[in-house]
Amino acid sequence: MSIKVASNGYGVIGRRIADAVKAQPDMELVGIAKVSPDYKAKLAVEKGYKIFSADEKGLEKFRGNGIEPAGTSKDLIEKADIIIDSTPGNIGPSNKEVYADLGKKALFQGGEKHDLTGFSFVAQCNYGDAAGKQFTRVVSCNTTGLCRVLNALDQEFGVDRARVVIARRAADPDETTKGPIDAVSLDPVHLPSHHGPDVNTVMPHINISTMAIKIPTTHMHLHSAMIQLKDKTASSDRVIDTLNRTSRIMLVNSKSGIKSTGQVLDLGRELGRPRNDLFESIIWEDSVSIVESEVFFFMGVHQESIVIPENIDAIRAVMQTKSAKDSIHITNQILGIRK
Numbered sequence: 001m002s003i004k005v006a007s008n009g010y011g012v013i014g015r016r017i018a019d020a021v022k023a024q025p026d027m028e029l030v031g032i033a034k035v036s037p038d039y040k041a042k043l044a045v046e047k048g049y050k051i052f053s054a055d056e057k058g059l060e061k062f063r064g065n066g067i068e069p070a071g072t073s074k075d076l077i078e079k080a081d082i083i084i085d086s087t088p089g090n091i092g093p094s095n096k097e098v099y100a101d102l103g104k105k106a107l108f109q110g111g112e113k114h115d116l117t118g119f120s121f122v123a124q125c126n127y128g129d130a131a132g133k134q135f136t137r138v139v140s141c142n143t144t145g146l147c148r149v150l151n152a153l154d155q156e157f158g159v160d161r162a163r164v165v166i167a168r169r170a171a172d173p174d175e176t177t178k179g180p181i182d183a184v185s186l187d188p189v190h191l192p193s194h195h196g197p198d199v200n201t202v203m204p205h206i207n208i209s210t211m212a213i214k215i216p217t218t219h220m221h222l223h224s225a226m227i228q229l230k231d232k233t234a235s236s237d238r239v240i241d242t243l244n245r246t247s248r249i250m251l252v253n254s255k256s257g258i259k260s261t262g263q264v265l266d267l268g269r270e271l272g273r274p275r276n277d278l279f280e281s282i283i284w285e286d287s288v289s290i291v292e293s294e295v296f297f298f299m300g301v302h303q304e305s306i307v308i309p310e311n312i313d314a315i316r317a318v319m320q321t322k323s324a325k326d327s328i329h330i331t332n333q334i335l336g337i338r339k
């Protein structure tokens with residue numbers, strides 16, 4: 001049986017989710033909903049996607065731009081077993097009411113608060129706990145990247161304490177009006193940042209504190225991680241071996257010419273990934289070092305794509321159609337994630 005999936009929102013995340021759903025053997029994309037009949041809408045129609053206007057008012061706007069919508073987002077929601085809501089943060093609460101009225105399951109994104117669903121998801125950490133949930137939140141890009149790594153290290157060595165400094169991309173590539181253009185913003189000035197508590201929505205037992213700054217780049221976040229391990233005998237070789245064995249972690253090395261996020265993005269192109277996407281947490285292997293059982297490393301997070309495999313797995317997890325192992329395997333294979 002194919003799971004009928006609707007994508008409500010068709011921006012940075014929604015477009016990628018729609019394409020990823022379309023590619024899964026056990027899912028059917030019943031349509032996408034968006035606000036404006038722009039170039040993205042036109043290309044979605046060319047791809048054969050059924051397009052729905054976010055509201056009644058928008059129907060005429062779509063028609064005026066040569067696009068015949070299949071209805072409004074309410075019509076789309078009715079057709080779906082599950083809705084992936086990738087509208088901008090804080091629209092979730094009003095959309096949730098609509099999904100609840102129609103008795104539908106929905107996934108929300110990391111821009112929404114944990115309280116909206118009471119359950120936050122990362123496939124490798126808590127797949128089984130999503131079973132049967134009506135509402136689930138797939139956590140943000142930074143939280144996803146951190147949870148994958150902390151989970152692997154915690155299982156192998158025990159994590160005593162994690163401290164992470166995150167240099168955040170200022171905007172996504174198409175957000176031409178956002179800055180800073182020539183500054184580093186303290187984001188926030190008052191510490192710690194929200195990223196640590198967000199990790200705790202998935203892994204409540206991890207002692208973690210974070211700081212963040214915003215830098216003038218659009219393509220990736222960069223984490224500087226300092227993680228105190230419980231196992232005092234841990235070596236950098238064992239840490240590298242653990243990360244190497246963990247799904248959705250990709251190790252890169254400066255010896256092969258990858259010394260910046262720019263080269264990581266180029267790697268995405270060379271791998272032939274759609275839109276240069278890098279779904280993995282990218283860790284510089286030669287940055288992994290241990291000082292008095294504290295492990296240090298740099299990690300890159302491609303904000304536009306890292307949560308896509310998590311959304312696909314969350315669909316199967318809440319619909320209870322596959323085990324975590326099988327779902328992660330299928331998703332990885334279809335998206336071209338090597339392990």
Ligand code: NAD
Pocket residue numbers: 008009010011012013014033034035036054073086087088089090091109110111112139140141172303304307
């Ligand atoms: P976006 O602005 O690129 O796209 C939002 C989409 O939702 C647009 O297509 C817009 O037309 C549509 N939309 C707006 N209001 C709507 C409504 N009422 N009904 C239907 N569609 C509506 O946003 P995004 O960057 O894709 O972010 C979406 C969510 O994903 C947010 O919660 C965000 O925090 C989260 N997220 C974003 C990133 C990122 O780097 N961009 C990474 C991880 C998670």
